[in-house]
Amino acid sequence: MSEEVKKIASPKDHCGVFAAHKFGGDPLDPGKVISGLSSLQHRGQESAGIAFPEGAGNLTSFKGKGLVSQVFPGHKFPYVKARNMIGHVRYSTAGGGDISNVQPLVANSTEGYQIALAHNGNLFDGNCRRSQLMDKGHIFHTTSDTEVLLAALFNHCHLGLKEAVHRVLGELDGAYAAVVTDGKEVIGFRDRYGFRPLLWGKNGDICFFASESCALDTAGADIVGDVAPGEAVILSRGKVKRQAKNSLPINCPRSFCIFEFVYFARPDSVFDGENVHLVRKKIGEKMASLLHPRVDLVVPVPESGMSAALGFAEASGLPMEKAIHHNPYWKRTFIEPESGQREILARLKYSLVTSLVKGKTIGLVDDSLVRGTTARHLTSMLKKAGAREVHLFISSPPFRYPCYYGIDIPVSSQLAVHKSSGSLAGELKADSVNFARVKDLLGAVAKPGEYCHACFTGKYPLTAENCTKSART
Numbered sequence: 001m002s003e004e005v006k007k008i009a010s011p012k013d014h015c016g017v018f019a020a021h022k023f024g025g026d027p028l029d030p031g032k033v034i035s036g037l038s039s040l041q042h043r044g045q046e047s048a049g050i051a052f053p054e055g056a057g058n059l060t061s062f063k064g065k066g067l068v069s070q071v072f073p074g075h076k077f078p079y080v081k082a083r084n085m086i087g088h089v090r091y092s093t094a095g096g097g098d099i100s101n102v103q104p105l106v107a108n109s110t111e112g113y114q115i116a117l118a119h120n121g122n123l124f125d126g127n128c129r130r131s132q133l134m135d136k137g138h139i140f141h142t143t144s145d146t147e148v149l150l151a152a153l154f155n156h157c158h159l160g161l162k163e164a165v166h167r168v169l170g171e172l173d174g175a176y177a178a179v180v181t182d183g184k185e186v187i188g189f190r191d192r193y194g195f196r197p198l199l200w201g202k203n204g205d206i207c208f209f210a211s212e213s214c215a216l217d218t219a220g221a222d223i224v225g226d227v228a229p230g231e232a233v234i235l236s237r238g239k240v241k242r243q244a245k246n247s248l249p250i251n252c253p254r255s256f257c258i259f260e261f262v263y264f265a266r267p268d269s270v271f272d273g274e275n276v277h278l279v280r281k282k283i284g285e286k287m288a289s290l291l292h293p294r295v296d297l298v299v300p301v302p303e304s305g306m307s308a309a310l311g312f313a314e315a316s317g318l319p320m321e322k323a324i325h326h327n328p329y330w331k332r333t334f335i336e337p338e339s340g341q342r343e344i345l346a347r348l349k350y351s352l353v354t355s356l357v358k359g360k361t362i363g364l365v366d367d368s369l370v371r372g373t374t375a376r377h378l379t380s381m382l383k384k385a386g387a388r389e390v391h392l393f394i395s396s397p398p399f400r401y402p403c404y405y406g407i408d409i410p411v412s413s414q415l416a417v418h419k420s421s422g423s424l425a426g427e428l429k430a431d432s433v434n435f436a437r438v439k440d441l442l443g444a445v446a447k448p449g450e451y452c453h454a455c456f457t458g459k460y461p462l463t464a465e466n467c468t469k470s471a472r473t
């Protein structure tokens with residue numbers, strides 16, 4: 001396992017997936033899929049795309065670089081007359097941001113099979129699988145793991161798409177949640193550990209898959225539930241079939257990414273019946289036990305620290321004020337800013353209600369500490385405005401280990417906790433820095449034994465060793 005050296009400003013999710021299958025009547029309104037993708041925009045902003053059968057049933061795709069609103073201006077696709085559609089928003093790591101890697105990927109075999117695939121995550125042994133498939137004659141056109149997954153499906157597609165998915169779930173280890181279509185049916189499936197999220201829902205005669213329930217809400221769908229780890233949900237000709245992987249190895253613990261709750265997901269999303277905002281709030285409540293410094297006022301970093309700050313203030317009996325304001329019109333940039341520009345961006349992004357903080361000891365709450373640029377800027381701002389002291393409360397533990405399951409975490413040398421040569425509080429111009437503990441995170445969810453927390457603890461649920469074991473099962 002080597003640490004990927006890539007400059008990123010904050011942890012990044014690879015992607016979000018969305019799909020729809022209409023059981024009958026008029027064709028699907030593509031606006032439903034595009035709106036669903038818009039609701040997943042926070043999971044990836046580099047590119048967006050959809051794939052669907054057109055005319056005689058041949059699969060085609062429409063995709064491009066940029067935000068969903070840039071790739072699909074006006075959400076207008078009058079020529080799409082399909083009942084099956086899959087979609088994707090992407091942030092690239094494995095494979096890079098080349099246009100050829102933009103999803104969904106559509107592939108044809110010489111035998112006449114067609115598959116379109118969109119996926120979120122990382123295959124654990126993607127390069128090794130790529131070599132094995134190349135030895136079998138597969139030619140790869142992209143550098144992404146998605147094409148490896150696609151090739152693995154093609155390996156079995158003479159048995160039908162459903163059976164191909166069933167076999168691939170047993171063969172490929174890694175962190176993946178995917179939607180696939182052959183133009184007639186749509187299948188959503190999730191790796192056996194359940195690292196990455198995938199839910200499904202229903203609105204009338206349309207069934208949907210989405211990385212997060214907030215996108216199902218946008219489509220007006222009721223949540224049916226999470227696709228279970230190792231499960232495939234098949235939507236075909238007006239029927240739903242749930243196909244569980246029946247040979248799950250005993251050493252295959254359920255390992256949903258706890259960082260989805262802490263950081264990635266939208267606060268209104270729900271995973272396995274638990275609402276993200278409420279879990280974040282509970283973590284904040286647990287952080288009240290870290291309240292050694294005397295604090296007069298709790299101030300959240302908007303919007304990332306809001307849920308935890310609410311719980312923190314409620315549990316500690318302290319007042320909370322929205323003393324920091326976020327400028328919603330500041331422009332996101334895809335260009336990686338240099339350090340000096342980052343400070344200017346931070347100033348563009350935040351402003352302060354000075355009268356609320358003057359002479360007070362502030363408990364500043366955020367969900368994570370990455371480079372420390374925002375924390376340093378906000379503590380300086382608060383002190384310039386007359387705050388007596390600023391104590392930072394971070395509602396996640398410090399990152400200590402890389403993620404191999406689909407999340408790009410900045411390398412150690414870029415993290416504030418590692419690059420600080422002296423005291424971290426001094427580097428951040430704060431009076432103290434207090435992190436939530438892993439037990440606070442696990443104490444905030446209903447099934448603490450079913451989560452991955454490897455980037456905080458180094459306890460990896462899936463390693464080369466148990467990967468090989470489970471592949472043999």
Ligand code: SF4
Nearest residue numbers: 257403405407452455
């Ligand atoms: S290592 Fe961290 S970011 Fe990666 S899946 Fe596990 S909890 Fe999530």
